[in-house]
Amino acid sequence: MASETHARSFIPLAIAVLTVSDTRGLADDRSGDTLSQRLTEAGHRLADRAIVTDDVPAIRARVEAWIRDPGIDVVITTGGTGFTGRDVTPEAVEPLFEKRMDGFSAVFHRISYDKIGTSTLQSRATAGVARSTFIFALPGSPGACRDAWDGILAQQLDYRHKPCNFVEILPRLDEHLRRGASA
Numbered sequence: 001m002a003s004e005t006h007a008r009s010f011i012p013l014a015i016a017v018l019t020v021s022d023t024r025g026l027a028d029d030r031s032g033d034t035l036s037q038r039l040t041e042a043g044h045r046l047a048d049r050a051i052v053t054d055d056v057p058a059i060r061a062r063v064e065a066w067i068r069d070p071g072i073d074v075v076i077t078t079g080g081t082g083f084t085g086r087d088v089t090p091e092a093v094e095p096l097f098e099k100r101m102d103g104f105s106a107v108f109h110r111i112s113y114d115k116i117g118t119s120t121l122q123s124r125a126t127a128g129v130a131r132s133t134f135i136f137a138l139p140g141s142p143g144a145c146r147d148a149w150d151g152i153l154a155q156q157l158d159y160r161h162k163p164c165n166f167v168e169i170l171p172r173l174d175e176h177l178r179r180g181a182s183a
Contacts, residue, residue, distance in 0.1 A: 015075075020053070021051060021054065024051060031078040031079065035078060038146070054087065081123050108125045111147050
């Protein structure tokens with residue numbers, strides 16, 4: 001089992017939160033509130049927060065704007081990962097991925113299974129890296145957001161987490177682009 005050590009100093013990240021919903025506004029966005037609260041309580045900075053409808057161009061445009069912003073390290077979306085006709089978040093964000101993070105979905109489903117059993121199959125939670133930015137697409141329930149944050153993201157977005165974490169590799173995510181530019 002991985003352990004946490006406090007030998008390293010915490011490095012706060014800039015995290016943007018996108019809620020995908022046809023029916024929610026900021027006043028009743030419980031999933032976005034859950035993520036915003038957890039990330040700020042952990043010491044990270046809420047870089048931006050938005051709500052867009054379940055629409056591929058709208059979702060992709062918002063995420064693309066954030067991944068082009070060098071001041072944003074992580075994008076977390078909530079909503080639109082199910083199987084209904086309006087659930088299109090994976091279709092919007094996965095084409096942006098330069099690298100997929102298949103392990104995120106596997107671990108998320110493992111954690112979710114312990115809480116909701118086989119109902120976890122109704123989520124297409126996904127993650128990847130684009131333009132040196134981590135992107136995580138979570139289901140739209142506050143419980144799923146808590147599970148993903150508490151069970152995965154809180155540790156992986158903390159530089160002190162051992163044996164490894166996303167923060168320590170963040171500066172190297174674009175080395176393939178730098179190597180190509182210098183050739």
